[in-house]
Amino acid sequence: MEQALVNLEVFSAxxxxxxxxxxxxxxxxxxxxxxAKLAPFAKAAPGQIVEVGIAEQNLVxxxxxxxxxxxxxxxxxxACFLTARSLEQIKNDLCYSDRxxxxxxxxxxxxxxxxxxxxxxxxxxxxxRAIHNLAIVAPADNFETREAVRAAARLxxxxxxxxxxxxxxHLPRMEPDFALGRASRIREGTDLSFLACGETVxxxxxxxxLLAKEGIQCRVLSVHTLKPLDVAAVRQAATETGGVITVxxxxxxxxxxxxxxxxxxxxxxxxxxxxxxxxxxxxVTGSQxxxxxxYGLDGPGLAATARQLLAKR
Amino acid sequence: xxxxxDLKLKSAQYRKDLLRLIKACGTGHTxxxxxxxDILNVLYNRVLRVSPETFKSQDRDYYIQSKGHxxxxxxxxxxxxxxxxxxxxxxxxxxGSHYLGHPTRDVNGxxxxxxxxxxxxxxAVGIALAGKMDRKDYRVFTLLGDGELAEGSxxxxxxxxxxxxxxxxxxxxxxxxxxxxxxxxxxxxxSPLDEKFKAFGFAVQRCDGNDVGDLxxxxxxxxxxxxxxxxxxxxxxxxxxxxxxxxxxxWHHGVPNDEEFSRAMAELEAAEAAIA
Numbered sequence: 001m002e003q004a005l006v007n008l009e010v011f012s013a014x015x016x017x018x019x020x021x022x023x024x025x026x027x028x029x030x031x032x033x034x035x036a037k038l039a040p041f042a043k044a045a046p047g048q049i050v051e052v053g054i055a056e057q058n059l060v061x062x063x064x065x066x067x068x069x070x071x072x073x074x075x076x077x078x079a080c081f082l083t084a085r086s087l088e089q090i091k092n093d094l095c096y097s098d099r100x101x102x103x104x105x106x107x108x109x110x111x112x113x114x115x116x117x118x119x120x121x122x123x124x125x126x127x128x129r130a131i132h133n134l135a136i137v138a139p140a141d142n143f144e145t146r147e148a149v150r151a152a153a154r155l156x157x158x159x160x161x162x163x164x165x166x167x168x169x170h171l172p173r174m175e176p177d178f179a180l181g182r183a184s185r186i187r188e189g190t191d192l193s194f195l196a197c198g199e200t201v202x203x204x205x206x207x208x209x210l211l212a213k214e215g216i217q218c219r220v221l222s223v224h225t226l227k228p229l230d231v232a233a234v235r236q237a238a239t240e241t242g243g244v245i246t247v248x249x250x251x252x253x254x255x256x257x258x259x260x261x262x263x264x265x266x267x268x269x270x271x272x273x274x275x276x277x278x279x280x281x282x283x284v285t286g287s288q289x290x291x292x293x294x295y296g297l298d299g300p301g302l303a304a305t306a307r308q309l310l311a312k313r
Numbered sequence: 314x315x316x317x318x319d320l321k322l323k324s325a326q327y328r329k330d331l332l333r334l335i336k337a338c339g340t341g342h343t344x345x346x347x348x349x350x351d352i353l354n355v356l357y358n359r360v361l362r363v364s365p366e367t368f369k370s371q372d373r374d375y376y377i378q379s380k381g382h383x384x385x386x387x388x389x390x391x392x393x394x395x396x397x398x399x400x401x402x403x404x405x406x407x408x409g410s411h412y413l414g415h416p417t418r419d420v421n422g423x424x425x426x427x428x429x430x431x432x433x434x435x436x437a438v439g440i441a442l443a444g445k446m447d448r449k450d451y452r453v454f455t456l457l458g459d460g461e462l463a464e465g466s467x468x469x470x471x472x473x474x475x476x477x478x479x480x481x482x483x484x485x486x487x488x489x490x491x492x493x494x495x496x497x498x499x500x501x502x503x504s505p506l507d508e509k510f511k512a513f514g515f516a517v518q519r520c521d522g523n524d525v526g527d528l529x530x531x532x533x534x535x536x537x538x539x540x541x542x543x544x545x546x547x548x549x550x551x552x553x554x555x556x557x558x559x560x561x562x563x564w565h566h567g568v569p570n571d572e573e574f575s576r577a578m579a580e581l582e583a584a585e586a587a588i589a
Contacts, residue, residue: 050442053476058435058469065439068425069447070371088429089466093436097418097426 004170007145007163008037008106014149015074019045025072025153026050030059035165036076036106056081060089060103067099072153079105079121079162080112087127094158095133102152104161108138109199109249110278111164113287121162122278126254128160129227135180138162138198140222141171147178148224155180164199164249166288171205171222181225183233189217192306193237196247197223197256203292204247206299211306218306229259238264243272243309247302249292252277274309276302315358318588320525323393324354325585328554329578330389330399336574338405340414344551344564346386348489348522349456352547353390355528356454365395368422374451375440377425379433380458380487381415382566388412388420396422431464433457434484438470441482441542452535454483460492463501468513471542475514480536483543484515487522489551493565507546515544522547555580 019025019041028050033042042049050066052058056077063075075082082105083090094101105124112119128136137152137159139145145163152159174185186201187208194204201222208218219241221233237244244264246257257275264271276297284294292298296305315323327350335341356376357363363373378387385405392399397420404410411419415428425436437455444451457467474482486506490497497503507517516537521527528547535543551565552558555577558567569577 047446052469052473055469055472057431057466058438058473061432061435061466061470062439062442062473064425065436065441066443067439068375068436069440069443071443089432089435092426092429093432 004142004168006037006165006167007139007142008165010142010145011149011163012037012041014146016041016044018150018153019048022072024070026066028052028059028063028066028073028075030054030056030077032077032106035078038076056086057089060086061093063101064089064093064097064099067101074102074104076104076106078119079108079124080119083121083124083128091131095131098133100156100158102159102161104163106163107165108162109164110283110288110291111166113291114285116285117283120283122251124162125226125248125250125256129254129259133157134227135159136226137180137224138226139224140198140201141168143170144178144184144222144224148180151180162198166199168199169202171201181228181230183230184222184224185219186222187218187220189219190241191216191218192243192245192310193219193221193241194245194247194302195221195223195234195237195256195260197226198249200247200249200297203297203299204302207302207306210299210303216306216310223256226256226259229263231263234260234263235267235269238269238271245274245276245302245305245309247297248277249297250277251280253280272309272312274305276305317526317529320354320358321588322585323358324351324525325581325588327354327389327393329581331385332569332574332577334385334389334402334405335568337403339568340406340566341385341568342382342566343568344491344558345380345383345458345487345489347553347555347558348549348551349380349383349487350386351523351525351528352456352485352487353386355525355532357390357394359529360532361454365421368396372449372451375424375437375453377433377437377453377455378416378427379430379455380461381427384414384416387416391420391422430458430461431466434467435470437482438474438479441479442477444481445477445479452481452483454485456485456487459486459488459490459497459503460500462486462503462506471510471513471515474542478540479542480538480540483535483545485545485547487549488546489549491551491560491562491565493562495562510544514541516541517544517546519546519548522549523553554584
């Protein structure tokens with residue numbers, strides 16, 4: 001697969017394109033412009049970036065105020081801090097008060113690798129899914145990043161955008177267009193479906209390639225929008241293919257997997273089903289790549305899980 | 314424009330309206346409502362450039378009530394200023410009503426949903442910063458409880474206000490000295506608040522927050538220093554206006570029984586008659 005850019009570089013370039021067209025657009029950072037790849041933005045549009053220092057609660061509160069005064073606001077901070085320390089500001093100042101700020105969690109999941117659990121965000125989908133009036137979006141590749149940032153800017157409601165920091169491959173896609181709330185079909189197959197999001201779509205696609213060599217044809221979906229969930233896509237995966245494996249760089253509790261499980265169970269769709277992600281345990285030390293391998297979230301690991309699931313009667 | 318005497322009469326009327334409201338709905342943050350009522354009176358009747366007609370205007374003054382639990386006081390004043398019919402408040406806290414125990418934007422005149430402490434100042438900073446960026450001349454006022462200042466988020470926002478030289482921002486501290494457990498100084502010492510806010514880059518003025526004349530003089534003098542956010546340290550009495558509620562922590566959210574209600578109303582009637 002062709003290696004493209006880190007999604008955050010595309011995020012930053014897209015924001016700059018939007019900022020040039022709309023002087024009302026602002027980016028707010030908490031000493032995070034470097035890690036967010038926003039240095040070029042800050043240089044090109046210095047009047048459209050606001051720094052609040054290492055103060056994530058303040059970041060979200062100030063962003064809410066800027067939005068209240070009519071600004072289109074992207075508030076950017078590492079996902080681990082943004083969705084934990086300032087969770088109450090997201091809940092009250094953005095979602096409850098209906099301020100359509102785009103909260104951007106960078107270096108999400110285990111992107112920070114060996115920096116450890118303080119810097120991991122394996123809880124963010126779970127806590128944010130339970131908050132009303134928030135769209136949750138984790139783009140898989142550069143294309144989805146660009147489209148998601150544009151769509152989020154237009155969406156008149158709060159959005160959580162989640163980005164990792166790995167250089168992402170260009171993924172193929174069956175449909176040329178992108179819409180929030182509609183999963184992107186990356187590969188077609190009927191033996192099994194991988195429903196993945198964010199930086200786990202690429203390894204799911206890799207797993208599908210490995211399985212194809214064994215004659216197992218998998219559907220791969222990028223479920224970039226966790227909320228609102230693409231109900232039709234999940235339903236089809238459960239009914240049209242031989243089983244569903246969800247893949248997320250998140251705790252197995254409360255994320256994409258449980259969202260799909262709840263939907264399928266309540267609709268009476270009893271497909272073979274497996275949630276993959278990070279177990280409810282202390283995370284071992286390692287880089288993102290090592291952790292993906294350790295927890296079976298790399299291509300070979302996901303392929304092994306698929307074989308096990310298909311072996312079940 | 315309301316004179317000082319008019320404002321005093323307004324405060325007397327608001328206190329009676331407030332107690333009737335709390336008595337009728339059976340709940341409310343009575344002590345804090347009474348301590349901040351004169352501040353709200355002066356803001357909405359003399360200082361804020363906002364009305365029901367201009368509430369959606371891009372140039373209005375903004376008011377964010379960070380101490381959201383004193384929603385009843387805000388609702389009484391907003392109703393009197395015509396943001397909604399006073400009769401609506403009969404539904405306060407009732408099943409399905411959009412008038413609840415904290416301010417929400419479902420109520421006309423409310424700028425931001427508050428209730429969790431330590432949120433209002435940062436939002437006010439954001440609005441004030443946007444005003445500076447857009448070269449607008451609106452001002453942003455926010456009312457903070459004193460007990461609320463233990464929330465660290467206030468001090469994050471204070472640093473940002475000074476950093477961006479937001480002299481269009483006015484934070485008012487309702488310094489009644491009591492919180493639910495007791496004296497603010499016994500719970501977690503706040504003093505000296507004036508020195509703390511000065512150190513954080515604010516221009517600070519003290520005033521008597523239950524004296525409408527002093528409030529008018531202070532709030533009409535903002536900004537106190539060009540290039541600095543203003544902080545009004547308004548000394549108040551929790552439960553102000555009702556002798557047996559004044560400075561008694563249990564009235565933080567006490568509701569008067571029938572006998573207490575009658576005594577309170579009689580005191581407020583007498584105070585009103587003395588002004589008239």
